[in-house]
Amino acid sequence: MRITLGWKVPCHPDAMGTPSHHAPLAERVEQLLADGGPLRIVAAGDPVLRRGTERYDGQLGSALLARFVEALRVTMRAAPGVGLAAPQVGVPLRIAVIEDPAPVPEEVRLARGRVPQPFRVLVNPAYEPVGGTRAAFFEGCLSVPGWQAVVARPAEVRLTGQDEHGRAVDEVFGGWPARIVQHETDHLDGVLYLDRAESRSLSSNQAMTERWSQPTPQEAARALGFELP
Template identity: 85%
Template sequence: MASQSDRAPLAEQVEELLAADGPLTVVAAGDPVLRRGTEPFDGQLDDMLLARFVAALRITMHAAPGVGLAAPQVGVPLRIAVVEDPAPVSEEVRVARGRVPQPFRVLVNPSYEPVGTGRAAFFEGCLSVPGWQAVVARHAEVRLTGQDEYGRAVDEVFSGWPARIVQHETDHLDGTLYLDRAELRSLSSNQAMAQWWTQPTPQQAAASLGFELPR
């Protein structure tokens, strides 16, 4: 359990963040908060403050825009993340990537473990690494456990793109960026992505840039 002295600074930090209207500031790679890991949530924010913080995370995620946002990405080292994906993609992309709509949800103290040995590799970006994307091979299916914002247990299996999202956001809570798992020869600016790599899968990028995809 966090001590009272631990709780107060985090609550004060969140109150200060929420004092400004509009989306929160997303911190960029190089900020130590993205690498320190997070402390488990066990009541450091009271119910009302937690609800306000979750709402601010959602607003910030939408404004970015993104499909997930973790608390350390706004400078708060708590094990909390939000995800939501309307999946506005073509049928070809949906089939290739397994990208289907995901409702808004809050992940509190999440962790994941692979289900099976399948791997899937696709270009991935991050709000804390703006302007760049790289191919990341991730578990094709994972079991996510944790709680929601009301303390209810979460135990769910995700596959396809939703599995990628929950892995990416949970990694943030462990101080891991997607670049730590990426095939660095694939690293591409957003401009290069638009010019060269708009295909549903990264096979052409792998052949052209000289990297291997998982079999």
């Protein structure tokens, strides 16, 4: 892991000492945080999920960033989910959080490579595949409630970016953690998991419970008529 010296706040400040072109974003975040508690998660169809995000370069300031990150953590845990991106709460900044206690049976852990992940903040993340292996599993999304679908993704990725303190991150993820960081980084590019999914696999949560709770989607692929990598 490389270490940098923290965030720079560019552009000329206004009379209040706040970067003028950053003020609307900071004001938006302040408004969201005013009520306390979990934030409202926006659903598919809201343009904020499709427009992509601004690279974070100090728009919120360190104190407001810390409060926003904590709100993302509270919201993710309350949902509950294993990741949450800033656009999912209406903020077009390149920030996401992940955390996965991975409370799953051993056969699921082995099949999916799902291992516990501590709480992490991803700032300006980007990923690239490592090798050519792909893995396909059902995914869901807090912004597409009630549905899941099979997505084939690189089984291992290299993630680069920073943490919430501006320290550089350069790390390889495999298994389920690789899927989480891809899913959340995609959100920051205006991509939903449905864009990458096998359309014939789309299943309601009820169908998932009744039919497709197996560790892998092989039975679903045979029954619903889609291919796996």
